[in-house]
Amino acid sequence: MRDALRRAQEYAERRLPALTRYRRPEPLPVALHRRRIYIVPTRFGLGFTVLLLVMLAGALNYSNNAALLLTCLLGAAGAASMLVAFRTLDGLRLEDIRAGHAVAGEALPLGFRFTSRRTRCAVRLDLGDASAAFLLEAARGEVMVAMPLPTEARGWQALSRVRVWTTWPLGLFRAWSWLHPAQSVLVWPRPEAGGPPPGGHADDERRQRLHRGEDPAALRDYRRGDPLRHVAWKASARHHDLLVKDFEEPEARRDWQLDWRQLGRMEHERRIARLARWLGEAQAQDRRCSLWLPDERIEAGSGPAHYARCMDALAKLP
Amino acid sequence: MSAARTDAPLDARAFGLLCLSVAAVLALHAPHLPWWLSAALAPLLFWRWRQRRRRPERVPAWLKLPLLGALALAIVAYYGSLFGREAGAALAVGLLVLKMLESERPRDARVGVGFACFALMAALLFGQGMAATFAVALGLLPALATLRALEPAQPVPAAGPRLLLPGLALLGAALPLALLAFLFVPRLGSPLWGAPNTHEQRTGLDDTMSPGGFTQLLLDDSPAMRVSFAGPPPPPGRRYFRAYVMSDYDGTTWRYRDVAAAPAPLEAVDTVRYRIDLEPSHQRVLPMLDVPLHAPPGAQLLRDRVAMAGKPVNDPFGYDAVSATRYRLEPQPIRHRRRWLQLPDGYDPRTLALGRAWRQGHGTDDAAIVQAALALFHDGGFRYTLAPAPLGRDAMDDFLFHTREGFCEHYASAFTVLMRAAGIPARVVTGYQGGYWNALGGYLLVRHSDAHAWSEVWLAGRGWVRVDPTAAVRPQRVDLGAAAAAGDQLPWTQRSWLQSLRNRWDIVNRWWNEGVIGFDTLRQRGLLTPFGIRQADPALLGALLAASCVLSGAVGLFWALRRRDGADPARDALRELERRLARRGLTRRRGEGPRNYLRRAARALPAQRAELERLTDCYLELRYACREPSPELLRRFRRAVRDFRAARVVK
Numbered sequence: 001m002r003d004a005l006r007r008a009q010e011y012a013e014r015r016l017p018a019l020t021r022y023r024r025p026e027p028l029p030v031a032l033h034r035r036r037i038y039i040v041p042t043r044f045g046l047g048f049t050v051l052l053l054v055m056l057a058g059a060l061n062y063s064n065n066a067a068l069l070l071t072c073l074l075g076a077a078g079a080a081s082m083l084v085a086f087r088t089l090d091g092l093r094l095e096d097i098r099a100g101h102a103v104a105g106e107a108l109p110l111g112f113r114f115t116s117r118r119t120r121c122a123v124r125l126d127l128g129d130a131s132a133a134f135l136l137e138a139a140r141g142e143v144m145v146a147m148p149l150p151t152e153a154r155g156w157q158a159l160s161r162v163r164v165w166t167t168w169p170l171g172l173f174r175a176w177s178w179l180h181p182a183q184s185v186l187v188w189p190r191p192e193a194g195g196p197p198p199g200g201h202a203d204d205e206r207r208q209r210l211h212r213g214e215d216p217a218a219l220r221d222y223r224r225g226d227p228l229r230h231v232a233w234k235a236s237a238r239h240h241d242l243l244v245k246d247f248e249e250p251e252a253r254r255d256w257q258l259d260w261r262q263l264g265r266m267e268h269e270r271r272i273a274r275l276a277r278w279l280g281e282a283q284a285q286d287r288r289c290s291l292w293l294p295d296e297r298i299e300a301g302s303g304p305a306h307y308a309r310c311m312d313a314l315a316k317l318p
Numbered sequence: 319m320s321a322a323r324t325d326a327p328l329d330a331r332a333f334g335l336l337c338l339s340v341a342a343v344l345a346l347h348a349p350h351l352p353w354w355l356s357a358a359l360a361p362l363l364f365w366r367w368r369q370r371r372r373r374p375e376r377v378p379a380w381l382k383l384p385l386l387g388a389l390a391l392a393i394v395a396y397y398g399s400l401f402g403r404e405a406g407a408a409l410a411v412g413l414l415v416l417k418m419l420e421s422e423r424p425r426d427a428r429v430g431v432g433f434a435c436f437a438l439m440a441a442l443l444f445g446q447g448m449a450a451t452f453a454v455a456l457g458l459l460p461a462l463a464t465l466r467a468l469e470p471a472q473p474v475p476a477a478g479p480r481l482l483l484p485g486l487a488l489l490g491a492a493l494p495l496a497l498l499a500f501l502f503v504p505r506l507g508s509p510l511w512g513a514p515n516t517h518e519q520r521t522g523l524d525d526t527m528s529p530g531g532f533t534q535l536l537l538d539d540s541p542a543m544r545v546s547f548a549g550p551p552p553p554p555g556r557r558y559f560r561a562y563v564m565s566d567y568d569g570t571t572w573r574y575r576d577v578a579a580a581p582a583p584l585e586a587v588d589t590v591r592y593r594i595d596l597e598p599s600h601q602r603v604l605p606m607l608d609v610p611l612h613a614p615p616g617a618q619l620l621r622d623r624v625a626m627a628g629k630p631v632n633d634p635f636g637y638d639a640v641s642a643t644r645y646r647l648e649p650q651p652i653r654h655r656r657r658w659l660q661l662p663d664g665y666d667p668r669t670l671a672l673g674r675a676w677r678q679g680h681g682t683d684d685a686a687i688v689q690a691a692l693a694l695f696h697d698g699g700f701r702y703t704l705a706p707a708p709l710g711r712d713a714m715d716d717f718l719f720h721t722r723e724g725f726c727e728h729y730a731s732a733f734t735v736l737m738r739a740a741g742i743p744a745r746v747v748t749g750y751q752g753g754y755w756n757a758l759g760g761y762l763l764v765r766h767s768d769a770h771a772w773s774e775v776w777l778a779g780r781g782w783v784r785v786d787p788t789a790a791v792r793p794q795r796v797d798l799g800a801a802a803a804a805g806d807q808l809p810w811t812q813r814s815w816l817q818s819l820r821n822r823w824d825i826v827n828r829w830w831n832e833g834v835i836g837f838d839t840l841r842q843r844g845l846l847t848p849f850g851i852r853q854a855d856p857a858l859l860g861a862l863l864a865a866s867c868v869l870s871g872a873v874g875l876f877w878a879l880r881r882r883d884g885a886d887p888a889r890d891a892l893r894e895l896e897r898r899l900a901r902r903g904l905t906r907r908r909g910e911g912p913r914n915y916l917r918r919a920a921r922a923l924p925a926q927r928a929e930l931e932r933l934t935d936c937y938l939e940l941r942y943a944c945r946e947p948s949p950e951l952l953r954r955f956r957r958a959v960r961d962f963r964a965a966r967v968v969k
Binding site: 073080 | 428432435436438439442443446447450451454455458462465466468469470471472473484488489491492493494495496497499500503505506509510511633834835836837838870871874875877878879908
């Protein structure tokens, strides 16, 4: 039933853009106004109307004027609540949308910043299947609404339509407005699950192996990525957490020079996935790395900003 | 929308408000529910509220189902059915309380609120007085607050009664439209389906009278009717409202018997024009001041000039009438004389003997016999009391010769029996006497406690003459009213200052009864008479209703669409300018300052370059030249913006 309705709605929007007010992407900020706010009664509103009609018929039939007066009062209050619902949305501004980072397949955190001079209660925001409710207080003037955006593939992803709606104050009417911000978010490539370390640095491995056999200098807490064979099982058994034998730090690690050309034999997307994994490992180990891509070269560096820059570059690859 | 959230359980605040709504329904219905039902439902509701507050968990079905069965059984056992007004209301309230046991989700709460609103309205079927109506209106507040509490993301809620204030504001805003709708919703000429059956046992004047039967009535100080007079009101001693004229006496009880013949001839000397607004009496009789000249519209005047409506008065009913206060009723020798002399055989031998003795003593002077009887009551050691000793089989003998205490019924009954024994046609009349004159409202308030019984005797040449034997014993009863006569035998609510306060306050009830409850089809038709429309038919009323809806909608839309941006007039004026330029395709970009934007506009619109540059300078001066911009400059800028007309863009 719901699917059929949705299909009908999509068809109508495709065929009758003027009638359904299908919104083309528009630049931010967007202020809601009367030409783009729609109101229909909710299911509860329809039921309540039927109830009021029954009460009206009863009051008229028994010529009970007191009941008639209160029925009229309740009905008028319901009608007034429609205007309140409209006013809750009217004049609300979506100032901008801040996008976080996410790799393909994970939800990308979005932040919608709404501003208003009036207090607005119980406004809800729908994006796909996700929904959030927010309160905008006049004293603060703005609110940031977090909303996850599901992602599928790396690269630029256009935002779909979001719906701002409310049933404030009585739940009898639903006022809503579609927003289609002309904004895209960059989705990072998904790193591959596992694979070899960056080529040409196999000596790292060998150097580590040289250390094996030496007495560990200390025990430290397990960190993600520690090889299982370094876990001090006996010592860990007496502790809550896993302990790892911390070997003497090998001599200063060399920078990784991650290079698109080294992975020549591989398929395009798998190359990107591997580079993404290496970047992730470099970030986890706090290791400096540089990145060579066909149309972009990034000098060696480290830290979250560097990582984000490299991942952005990977995401933007054709 | 999203299934996850709408299924989230009710939070404690919403559930608390829902319970409060149901408690309000229960409280408003409690007066007409059997006491044991209220006593069972109220603790159940309280228990459920506490239980869910402590541990939000469902009530098991093995508890709910037996409760439901017990409710249905109890109602059937008590009322004999599940339908009808009383039984239906009891069932609705019971089901509403049981609904709380399974209310866990917002959807349940909404159903509960709708149901509660319905039950609140049903409470008005039992009485639509002003207090009841306001109580029901207040009962709507927790229901509205519950609906608000179901919405997510609200400001930190106020505690206590302030939680109900937004609902009050909403109802207040809705009041104008509600009043217009109330005025213009076309009333039904005849009901679509049967009116609710009323088996209500209400104390009121009855078509029988036995000494002592009024006791309940005399303690009931609810209004019976309100009377307004075209001229000055008659003095207190002449405010006799006749209801029933009783002829048949069986030794204990006087009975009214319908005689559908032409009204007895009347020679009126003084007449009074007046209007009576009668409270529901559930009787057909319409009390009239003294002897009416004509029957009120829709009623019939019977032989003894008793007015009978076509059907029992179950709703407030008003009628205009003209009555004679000085008159000769049936002065010609009466037919059916035996009817007015009828006495049961084998009762009250001493009383009958006394009557015959008077006849022998005074010969044919009927008036002297009447005076003898009044003298007996006045000087014979009789006492006026609302709690007389009970009477035996020969009631009048007991009263006249032993107990010698009683109130109007006793005196009227004894007097009439004495007169009949003496051979004077006599009858008992019941009705109301006295009342409180509300000077502010210009009307006479008559309460049930003003019920009274007196006698009429037929004297040759004068016709039927009213004789009030109670006045011989207790003149205050007639001159000052029932409350004064009763002294301190009445409950404290009917005493002195409180009573006078209530009498004064009654004018508000009268307004309510006239303006709201009495607003029927007839009054609605005449609504537009001041505007020259004699008969407002349903089509016209419908059109007026639609027009008032449109008008209210327009006012509401004006409120809803008004943007209050007035905090910074200079900025608002700039916004206006931006709007005008945007119509020509010059939208202000993000991060573009006013100066850059207006310069760009000036470049794009060479024809208005000078004007735009002036505007730019003016705005910048307004903003940055001094801390407090001069009002003169602001006014100039706003005028310039208003006069600005963007010409077509030259590409």
